[in-house]
Amino acid sequence: MTDTKKQHNKQDKVGKASEENKVVTPQNNCRDEVNSIYTGEFAHPADAADHIENLSIEKQVCMMEHLSSEDAAEALAEMEERAQTDIIENLDVDVAVRILSEMSPDDATDVLDELDEEHRDVLLERLEADDAEEIRNLLAFDPDTAGGIMNTEIIILSQDLTADQAIMHIRREMEDKEIPYYAYIVDSEERLVGVLSLRNLLLCRPGTVLEEKLSDQSLISVVFDEDKENVAHLLSRYNFMAMPVVDYEGRLLGVVTYDDVIDIIHEEASEDMLGMVGAGQDETVDTPWLESVKVRLPWLFINMMNSSISAYVVFLFEGxxxxxxxxxVLMPIVANQAGNTGQQALAVMIRQLAVERFDRGKSWKAVLREAKVGALTGLIVSLLVMIGVFLFTQNVLLAQVMASALALDMLLGALAGASIPLILKELGRDPAQASSIFLTTLTDGFGFLIFLGLATMFIL
Amino acid sequence: MTDTKKQHNKQDKVGKASEENKVVTPQNNCRDEVNSIYTGEFAHPADAADHIENLSIEKQVCMMEHLSSEDAAEALAEMEERAQTDIIENLDVDVAVRILSEMSPDDATDVLDELDEEHRDVLLERLEADDAEEIRNLLAFDPDTAGGIMNTEIIILSQDLTADQAIMHIRREMEDKEIPYYAYIVDSEERLVGVLSLRNLLLCRPGTVLEEKLSDQSLISVVFDEDKENVAHLLSRYNFMAMPVVDYEGRLLGVVTYDDVIDIIHEEASEDMLGMVGAGQDETVDTPWLESVKVRLPWLFINMMNSSISAYVVFLFEGxxxxxxxxxVLMPIVANQAGNTGQQALAVMIRQLAVERFDRGKSWKAVLREAKVGALTGLIVSLLVMIGVFLFTQNVLLAQVMASALALDMLLGALAGASIPLILKELGRDPAQASSIFLTTLTDGFGFLIFLGLATMFIL
Structure with missing residues (x-):
């Protein structure tokens, strides 16, 4: 999570580092690494962050101590959460405070949120009172909501200002902050009443009062406790660079920026794919392997229980x-094929729920669509399988039973694959979570039952 | 795909519509719908687009005819490709040309790209020569590359200008275009040499020549034929609002903006999830169902062939x-459990490849990690299953065989799940494509072989 206003300025900051920091001459075991930052080896702090993340913790700490606070803060902001926590935990309190003061409040909050409370309080005590209060406020928001990811360094203008006063105000702010593209206009109660771009301001006649420019704006904003995934949907739907965040009285609290939204969309896609098969939703290849074992075992047990049910169905037909x-020999083909059919429907539906606003009517129509696809693919595949089984076994009855069971199970797979995410959603659960496990239980169990049942009735 | 520069302005344009367009009084069968656009019912053109998409094609066409060209263009830009094509194909050529002229060149290109060549040429003939040439140039780029998604309405400044000349230039451009946040600086050969933010410009001393401000910038840009997913990775890595696109001589062609990148990331996530199970990578719930049947059938056949191989393994042990x-009864449990283990590894690996830059060393280390997870979860689950099978069958040998087969197959599942995406990637294929199908073939076939093999050797 990085702060846009800082980011806006990144393309020009990169180069400046080498100019401003030549004074640094680390007498220590990370001299080469520190120099590599200042010789222009890295085009961007994100590249420097990557490089630092792969060093030993000793070198990481040493670098943080010897880089300029600004460079250290920029690199730290670009690192993975785990690396941030490791570094801050191992850093001298003075150095940590120096670096945290250089970070934007929302980035600093992300870092502090990961620390244990005691350590966090020590650091907050040492930060400047203003910064500390800002961060404490931000820490109070749930990190999965708009409030938890919002950026508070924004330009706020009172609606009573005239356009020229507004421009003067922005010019003053510009000295120590990057000007954002939008300015947010509030009334006397700090309630958000409008958004103006720089262009709007520059094209206004100087004396125009801002309020007059806003009369017919329809304003889009979110409340601080809105789920962050919904914020991401809205921002991407409206192609905003930033989405204003307000409290229940409509007072402006901050904005969620497009770069945080890109991170959320990446996370969301991972969560869906990992959740579907019962892996940890935030697992990556960097997760310690024992942690992965712990997260996945419960789902593997559930899968075990579920496949015991299917096995019990087979047991009933042991005779x-x-x-x-x-x-x-044939029974696994039925189950496998219906499982695959169902997973195709499952994937389409999970993506639908991830990308678009939930529309109950449209979603159930989509189930019907999948049923049609399942019925037709089932029919075609079954006919071919019927021929195959007949050629292989010379048993017409067996071929017919196999084809019927396969067609029915594929239809069920399609229906189940499309419905499971919707049912989970209606129950207030994550539509992806373990959906593949539930699906396989159904297609296996039903497949075995119908195939062995039909065979027992008609052949034996 | 929508154009950022138009978007920047969206929050203020929305309201204006009702002011500017009260003259429109459609004498026709879409009067209510057209009025709904001008009574502020929709907060944003994306909402209006949604509404229009759900109308009959007659009403859609009628609305496009009766909305102001600007509003029609904005709504059209926000619609799904399929809806865009339907509307343009049914629209009178004059009206279509009027609306297309209002669209930004990259949006108009997206629309025209979907039409058949003949219709496209008719429309291009009728557009203004400048616009038509710009669009023809854009149509020449592969839509899956940086060139195919770039936006060409950018502010370009010569490096010989002074800061005050640059600001005057931007003010002039501002009259009919939105000013973007960045200005791109080129040399006399039109090669990109730097990027300056408005803030940089406004803080410069008036006489400063731009070139001097650029001396130590390290510039990040992409070549026009770079894959669009790589462009998305880079932009999201560096948190840029826009990534400059250049030709092989370094001449600036345009920029890819964050809002297009958000669309690409959404698409990519869908492609992974859908591809994994052999559904169409661009399938949604709006895809005509027969098209889905056509896309999925080949993979279902491949799945069929694969499960026939596993079935053949079982056939060998018919006796x-x-x-x-x-x-x-027990055999499907082995296959199912190993399949689930493998899918967990698969999902982690596919996401890794989607989110981070490919790093061969790191990726194969991740396979090792999954092997450890597979070995330990396999051991734990197998021990429990051994107890369960013993209690159920009172057969110690069978319980031991089952546990051994399960542990081995789960280890194989983890290894295969983690390796398949990497092998596909190394072969230059999409790492997700049908990976789940290949995985299941392995875990089923190997599971049946080892379980029935061990049972035949040790029990019978």
């Missing part, structure tokens, strides 16, 4: 299988 | 199953 072992 | 039908 039929003993009589006709070929049934055991 | 063992006839002797001991309980084997058929």
């Amino acid at each position: 039929s299988i003993a009589q006709m072992a070929i049934l055991a | 063992s199953i006839a002797q001991m039908a309980i084997l058929a």
Whole structure:
């Protein structure tokens, strides 16, 4: 999570580092690494952050101590959460405070949020009172909501100002902050009443009072406790660079910027794919492997229980299988094929729920669509399988039973694959979570039941 | 795909519509719909687009005819590709040309790209020569590359200008275009040499020549034929609002903006999830169902062939199953559990490849990590299953065989799940494509082989 206003300025800051920081001559074991930052080896702080993340913790700490506070803060802001926490925990309190003061409040909040409370309080005590209060306020928001990711360094203008007063105000702010593209206009109660771009301001006649420019704006904003994924949907729907965040009285609190939204969309896609198969929703290849074991085991047990149910169905037909072992040969084909059909429907539906606003009517129409796809693909595949089984076994009845079971199970797979995410959603759960496990239970169990059942009835 | 520069201005344009367009009084069958746009019912053109998309094609066409060209263009830009094509194909050529002229060149290109060549040429003939040439140039780029998604309405400044000349130039451009946040600086050969923010310009001493401000910038840009997903990775890595696109000589062609990148990231996530199970990578719930059947059938056949291989393994042990039908009961549990283990590894790896730059060393280390997770979860689950099978069958040997087969197959599942995306990637294929199908073939086939093999060797 990085702060846009700082980012806006990144393309020009990169180069400046080498100019401003030549004074630094680290007498220590990270001299080469520190120099590499100032010799222009890295085009961007994100590249420097990558490089630092791969060093030993000793070198990381040493670099943080010897880089300029600004460069250290920029690199730290670009690192993964885990690396941020490791570094701050190992850093001298003075150095940590020096670096945190250089970070934007929302970046600093992200870092402090990961620390244990005691350590966090020590650092907050040492920060300047203003910064500390700002960060304490931000820490109070749930990190999964608009408030938890918002950026508070914005230009706020009172609606009573005239356009020329506004421009003067922005010019003053510009000295120590990057000017953002939008200015947010508030009334006397600090309630958000409008948004103006720099262009609007520069094209106004000087004496125009801002309020007059806003009369017919329809304003889009979110409340601080809005889920961050919904904020991401809205921002991407409206192509905003930043989405204003307000409290329940409509008072402006901050903005969520497009770069945080890009991170949220990345996370959301990972969560869906990982959740679907019962892996940890925030697992990456960097997660310690024992942590992955801990997260995945419960779902593997649930999968185990579920496949025991399917196995029990087979057990009920043990006698039929003993009589006709070929049934055991064909039975996995039914289950596997219906499972794949169902997963196709599942994937389409999970993405639908991830990308678009939830529309109940449209979603259930989509289930119907999947049922049609499942019915037709089932029919075609079954006909071919019928021929195949007949050629292989010379048993017409068996071929017919196999084809019927396959067609029915594929239809069920499509229906189940499309419905499971919707049912989870209606129950207030994550539509992806373990959906693939539930699906397989259904397609396996039903597949075995119908295939072995039909075989027992018609062949044996 | 919508154009940022137009978007920047969106929050203020929305309201203006009702002011400027009260003259429109459609004498026709879409009067209510057109009025709904001008009564402020929709907060944003994206909302209006949504509304229009759900109308009949007759009403859609009628609205496009009766909305102001600007409003029609904005709504059209926000619609899905399919809806855009339907509308333009049904629209009178004059009206279509009027609306297309109001669109930004990159949006107009997206629309025209979907039409058949003949219709496209008719429309291009009728557009103003300048616009038509710009669009023809853009149509020449592969839509999956930086060139195919770039936006060409940017502010370009010569490096010989002084800061005050630059500001005057921007003020002039501002009259009919939105000023973007960045200005791109080129040399006499039109090669990109730097990027300056408005803040940089406004803080310069008036006489400063731009070139001097650029001396130590390290510039990040992409070549026009760079894959659009790589462009998205870079922009999100560096938190840029826009990534400059250049030709092989370094001449500036345009920029890719954050809002297009958000769309690409959404698409990419869908492609991974859909591709993994062999659905169409651009399928949504709006895809005509017969098209879905066509896309999915080939993968279902491949899945069929693959599960026939696993079935053949079972067939080899038909004799063992006839002797001991309980084997058929337990066999699906092995396959299912190993399949789930493998899918967890698969999902982690596909996301890794989607979110980070490819790093061969890191990726193969991740396979090792998954192997450890697979080995330990396999061990734990197997021990429990051993106890369960013993309690259920009172057969110690069978319980041991089952546990061994399960542990081995889960390890294989983890290894295969983690390796398949990497192998596909190394082969130059999409790492997600049908990976789940390949995985299941391995875990099913190997699971049946090892379980039935061990049982035949040690029990029968």
